[in-house]
Amino acid sequence: MLVQILQAIVQAHGWVSEDTIRQLAQALNLSRADVHGVVEYYHDFRTAQPGRNIVKICQAEACQAMGSRELTQHAHAAVDAGTTIEPVYCLGNCACAPAVMVNGKTIGRVDAARFDALVADLRGAEK
Amino acid sequence: MSAVKVYVPRETTSVSVGADAVAVAIARAAKQAGASIQIVRNGSWGACWLEPLVEVDVDGTRIAYGNVAAADIPDLFAAGLLAGGDHEKRLGPINEVPYLISQDRWTFWRCGLIEALSLEDFLLHQGFKALQKAWEMGPDAVIDAVTASGLRGRGGAGFPTGIKWRTVADAAGPQKYIACNADEGDSGTFSDRMLMEGDPFGLLEALAIAGFAVGADKAYIYLRSEYPLTHTILARAIETAREAGWLGSDIQGSGFDFDVELHLGAGSYVCGEETAMLESLEGKKGIVRYKPPLPAHEGLFGKPTVVNNVVTLASVPNIVNLGGERYAGMGVNRSKGTLAFQLAGNIRRGGLVEKSFGVTLRELIDEYGGGTASGRPVKAVQVGGPLGAYLPESQLDTPLDYEAFAAIGAMIGHGGIVVFDDTVDMAGQARFAMEFCAIESCGKCTPCRIGSTRGVEIIDRMIKGEEREANYDLLVELCDTMEAASLCAMGGMTPYPVRSVLKHFAEDFASGGDET
Numbered sequence: 001m002l003v004q005i006l007q008a009i010v011q012a013h014g015w016v017s018e019d020t021i022r023q024l025a026q027a028l029n030l031s032r033a034d035v036h037g038v039v040e041y042y043h044d045f046r047t048a049q050p051g052r053n054i055v056k057i058c059q060a061e062a063c064q065a066m067g068s069r070e071l072t073q074h075a076h077a078a079v080d081a082g083t084t085i086e087p088v089y090c091l092g093n094c095a096c097a098p099a100v101m102v103n104g105k106t107i108g109r110v111d112a113a114r115f116d117a118l119v120a121d122l123r124g125a126e127k
Numbered sequence: 128m129s130a131v132k133v134y135v136p137r138e139t140t141s142v143s144v145g146a147d148a149v150a151v152a153i154a155r156a157a158k159q160a161g162a163s164i165q166i167v168r169n170g171s172w173g174a175c176w177l178e179p180l181v182e183v184d185v186d187g188t189r190i191a192y193g194n195v196a197a198a199d200i201p202d203l204f205a206a207g208l209l210a211g212g213d214h215e216k217r218l219g220p221i222n223e224v225p226y227l228i229s230q231d232r233w234t235f236w237r238c239g240l241i242e243a244l245s246l247e248d249f250l251l252h253q254g255f256k257a258l259q260k261a262w263e264m265g266p267d268a269v270i271d272a273v274t275a276s277g278l279r280g281r282g283g284a285g286f287p288t289g290i291k292w293r294t295v296a297d298a299a300g301p302q303k304y305i306a307c308n309a310d311e312g313d314s315g316t317f318s319d320r321m322l323m324e325g326d327p328f329g330l331l332e333a334l335a336i337a338g339f340a341v342g343a344d345k346a347y348i349y350l351r352s353e354y355p356l357t358h359t360i361l362a363r364a365i366e367t368a369r370e371a372g373w374l375g376s377d378i379q380g381s382g383f384d385f386d387v388e389l390h391l392g393a394g395s396y397v398c399g400e401e402t403a404m405l406e407s408l409e410g411k412k413g414i415v416r417y418k419p420p421l422p423a424h425e426g427l428f429g430k431p432t433v434v435n436n437v438v439t440l441a442s443v444p445n446i447v448n449l450g451g452e453r454y455a456g457m458g459v460n461r462s463k464g465t466l467a468f469q470l471a472g473n474i475r476r477g478g479l480v481e482k483s484f485g486v487t488l489r490e491l492i493d494e495y496g497g498g499t500a501s502g503r504p505v506k507a508v509q510v511g512g513p514l515g516a517y518l519p520e521s522q523l524d525t526p527l528d529y530e531a532f533a534a535i536g537a538m539i540g541h542g543g544i545v546v547f548d549d550t551v552d553m554a555g556q557a558r559f560a561m562e563f564c565a566i567e568s569c570g571k572c573t574p575c576r577i578g579s580t581r582g583v584e585i586i587d588r589m590i591k592g593e594e595r596e597a598n599y600d601l602l603v604e605l606c607d608t609m610e611a612a613s614l615c616a617m618g619g620m621t622p623y624p625v626r627s628v629l630k631h632f633a634e635d636f637a638s639g640g641d642e643t
Contacts, residue, residue: 002410003410004391007391037412038412041413041414042412042413043393044394045394058314060314060315060513060563061314061315061509061513062471062545063314063472064472064559065472065473065545065548065551066500089513089566089567090311090313090315092311092320093139093140093317094314094469094471094477094543095140095175095176095317095470095471096140096143096144096176096477097472106139106143106355106356107144108143108144109143109144
């Protein structure tokens, strides 16, 4: 149950705070260490508040072979403070690498130009 | 005139390169033209390099168009798309596309062919025939057929499936489970995902057959969270099957009770290891368990459990339908049947290629893949995910056979083939192998938890050219320790890619500084 509850919290709020961990431990009759351990273990349960947009860039081998390291460097320079860039290890889109996930949507064959277009789309959507 | 069927995949790769927008554009163009069409969302045929791949049903022949963008649609309509009109993107009938016709489609035969979420279409294409046949055969005969097929676990370990099923069937106790491993974390692999997105009912049928064979009334699918579209499709398929009486109690009046629960992971590579997956399914951290006890004896919630990969399970319905001997007739040596190889990374024609074992890497990479995407020479090929060895060009003629790969210190794993061209820095890839292990280690055993971090440090020193020989020896010794003393394949096999780089690409360590 704990995993599903944390998934729902991240879905709704984007992250898990210390206070949330305390409340969950109390509600589920677990120790804070138990809850903390599960939160720390899984990558999806981030413990810092993310930006308005979350861009995950695949860092695994198939995407490396198609320039994901360079793309990641480019991406960090291309986005504003409202966008959080996170690593992800494989989106299963390895035949159309490099792959990124923008706010939960997987996008393939992303080069620097395509990335800039995605960022422009995000900005456009916010206006 | 009846509506023209237009197939546009609803599958992660196809959607990732614009399939949804293509479907919208086709619907809009048809409306403007006053044409009556029906858009069918099928799975992918696996020719990822052609996605989005659109097909139009012209008098029963499906005419394919490759790399279709939404912006192409007005032009395609002007060229007579709905009548299969000629256009530079036209590939011809889908059943004549060379990439597809030369494959041995045993497990993926429905992928791309049918509307993924149409139970009706599934039933028209032999859906649930194997389950009904299994009921007639009885559990023992089903397990015998799976044993006779020589099917081995496609998740990577290659354990004989029939033996696993027999162990669980023979285990004591009224409650048993099926746990389907859909935590496809290896880079370069996507066959589980394609199967689940293209033939979700096929997986449900396979689970029910497994449950019937071993006496389990419940299956859990552990799906990784990186696959949100798969989750949507699978959840809908489970609901549809339940509503139609193909899941639940007394399925189709057979007296057989069976249900499936879909569980979403939360981002963890190690959860693809079977015991870590069971821990995670129980709502805990995905920490690897000691074996024994084997999951077949004490698995999920302490009950006898069959843990099988998606593709392993999905190979079973045709084994039941056509007989285990038919399957065993394909492949070589102890690698029977087919494997869905996945061509990925720097490759011109990437995608899923289901072939009998025995095919060579070179055939797959050259004949199907068409070489690198960059057009540069192949330098290294990593087979079997992040724990698989990097093979140099000279080893590309190795036949894909579990034992032949083991003999060269490599593994086939889940069938992922990641191609790198000659611009790759292999010292960096060796470093990444250790780094990935450090990031993903569950932390239970020391060789993996600490060894991986030390490994990164040693490789960094080697790259800088510090005490190269001493560090080389230390790295080899560390690899020995990790391989011999880790609890699972995470720490135990991280040395594979590292050693392969030392063996075949040592010159890439030499560039970083002076020998001291």
